[in-house]
Amino acid sequence: MNAVILFLTSFPPLETRRRFAGVGWLLTLIGGVLMLGAPYLPWAYSSDALDDMTYLGGPSGLQFFFLGIAVLVVASAIAGRLTGQMGTPNPPARAPLNLVGAASGAALGGLIYIALALIMIAADGGGLVYVEWGGWIALAGALVAYLGTRLLPPGPVPTLGRSRTPGWLGILAVIFLVGVALLVAAYLLDENDAGSFVVSAALVLAVLLVIMRSGLGSWLGAVGRTHRHVLVFAAFVAAFAFPFTQDGSDANMSIATQVLIFAATALGLNIVVGQAGLLDLGYIAFLGAGAFTAAVLSNSAFSTIGWHPPFPVVVLISAVVAGTLGLVVGTPTLRVAGDYLAIVTLAFGEIFRLVMINLDGSDGPNITRGSNGIPGIPDLNLFGFDFGQSHEILGVTITRFGNYFFLLLLVLALIILVFSRLSDSRIGRGWVAIREDEKAAEAMGVNTFGLKLLAFAGGAALAGVAGAVKAHVDVSVTPDQYIFLESAFLLAAVVLGGMGTIVGVLVGATLLKLMPEKLRFVSEYRLLIFGLLLVIMMRFRPEGLIPSSRRQLEFHESDEELAEHLDAELTGGPPDSGEPAGAPARRSAGEETR
Structure with missing residues (x-):
């Protein structure tokens, strides 16, 4: 075989x-x-x-x-x-x-x-x-x-x-x-x-x-x-036109909204993993922090806090709460690296879930109602627009999930804007330097701890924004929605799509969220199929589906045949300078990395 x-x-x-x-x-x-x-x-x-x-x-x-x-x-x-x-x-x-x-x-x-x-x-x-x-x-x-x-x-x-x-x-x-x-x-x-x-x-x-x-x-x-x-x-x-192609299908638009929530969260994780190179296995907790914050501040009959601010204020509060949680967790844990950081973040994700269960009024203050969570979260009503009602636009019925789809597109656009601006700035270049060689970056004067903490808190804040919208889309928030497996799928979306890229992560998140919905007939073997796909991807395309050029050259630097093609492209013909095959390509990879 x-x-x-x-x-x-x-x-x-x-x-x-x-x-x-x-x-x-x-x-x-x-x-x-x-x-x-x-x-x-x-x-x-x-x-x-x-x-x-x-x-x-x-x-x-x-x-x-x-x-x-x-x-x-x-x-x-x-x-x-x-x-x-x-x-x-x-x-x-x-x-x-x-x-x-x-x-x-x-x-x-x-x-x-x-x-x-x-x-x-x-x-x-x-x-x-x-x-x-x-x-x-x-x-x-x-x-x-x-x-x-x-x-x-x-x-x-x-x-x-x-x-x-x-x-x-x-x-x-x-x-x-x-x-x-x-x-x-x-x-x-x-x-x-x-x-x-x-x-x-x-x-x-x-x-x-x-x-x-x-x-x-x-x-x-x-x-x-x-x-x-x-x-x-x-x-x-095209994304805004997508609901008009579904002929009022509530089921399809429900899948589409979940894909956007997953993609927006994965982009926040892409800052931590793809840019700064920090392995976070408990990132789903920040999404849960934003969702629980929005649920507690909502007009739900089960809300445990009497203050119900407007939704734009709720989004800001959710981002601040998730970002603060990222600072609290990151300050002591980011002094470790590698496998130790992964273990700490994994533990944090489980601690968050257990804390949400214990905030039930019995083991702790009644904030989240324990394992029952907060159901009955009402639909948003922004500027007189009721997201829970269907609307006729250009002769096409836009359902409840279609309304949230448009809102999530705006949220996704905001996250993409923040991610791209940070990536193109000195902060983004500092993250890349830390990811490539933290000791070398620190020797060159890069504030490695501060930038790592900023990546942790910034990624958490973006997840909190997505979580605030998710609470209203799902109508209820419970602790069992935020388990380790969800963090693993988010990390897989970043790795499979292409770490450090925007389009790659969007494609990876779409595939990992859409496939389980369409392949329910093999739900018992979903994790087996998922594992096999990971093995195949790591073997044949470790840089991801849509990688950055830098990472693609890094992963395939030892591929002599690919190096010959790169040589021909860089020098205008087959290498004939007496250097080993792939030398110009490797020099180019090094220059691009520097």
Whole structure:
């Protein structure tokens, strides 16, 4: 089994790939042709599996998606042969797009897609006997194409990302990309069948693999950086337009609001972990502090304090309480580091939960009503706008959760603004210096303790803001909502998405919050699947899904093949200076880190 995994995940030596370049191209093409024909064959014995894949000559919607992946494989293989990138032992060093990468991304995406589709068919039917012969042909074609790409020499360095793009074209590309992302998000969230959701998500993964491996992703990244303000504005416009795509679905908007709360909290943790490099395993306590503060100060009949200030004041108080709690906890504990800091923060998270249980009027003052918590928290009413009522906007019904979705977008925008400003300031550079080497930073005059304490308190305050809104969204607040497992998921969102980045953390938080909601049929195995995904990510992409360039270079500094590509990109061709492979790339990584 280990040998099979190693064969599927590692490239043969470069000389071997050059010797069998023609065979690799032929296998890629043959596999792609098999993939083209497979959607017209029956994949499932029962019509109940996925979206009825029982017809011969009549592809279903999900089979058409697989057909699109097959077209990408065949088109990349043919275009690669015509341009000399595929089938030759010495492909060109540079080209606008890396067609070898496009073919390998499409083949890998197709293999994942068909494997998940067959698993879902077997799960719906009760066994692999429900998989028809067309499904096995599709799997064989994807496997042949994937193995063919493994025999191909590495493709050229894509130059499209470094080319000059007209401003109008870049703006149109940004708007188109954001619009597609909105439609994909609306489609996935509206997909109620778990199997169809999983397979559709695999299609998105396949497209992303093609984009990233072909070099188109670098071009989109360059365009996004050039038109950053347009990208941010378009992203928030798309986010505000999202409720209008749900046709008044309260269930979908409930999931969306929880995703935003989770993402806003994860961004606060990103300051502590991603920027300052402090491992916090009890961060959920700060979210709970903000939520309990808002609940106690609300107009709930179960509120234990008679003062009920306006909600903007409650938000400020929640942030101050959570931030103060961060200072109280951080002042004595931040003098330790590493595993000891992780143990202390883990203990703090459990202490917070137990204290909230004990504040029941029996073991302590009656503030939180103990394990019963504070239920019946009323909906917000800001400036005459009742968040608990549905509203008609532009002919579309916006439900209660839709109202809170808009409010949470504003909160998220505030947190993103604070995070980005801090990251670009001297404080942010000091955090990065502490994360890279605390002793060196202290020797250079950086106030390491003060900056670490600021990161701890600032991240806690942002979590408190999110918690204040969460209390009204959830209607009730109880101590058992804030357990260690929630802290672990928040930390996983930061690590999986990409520490120190904004988009990466948002993507990681969305995936970790959305997947459990859509995969309730495997709820018993959720932690097992989550653990496997963590292992796979740490093995193949430890820098995260959308990492910063600095961390990506750090994690892959010893990857000789990647170093050769970086050398070619930095020097304009293959390294020929007599230095070891990857030396210019490593110097660049060091300069960027400094």
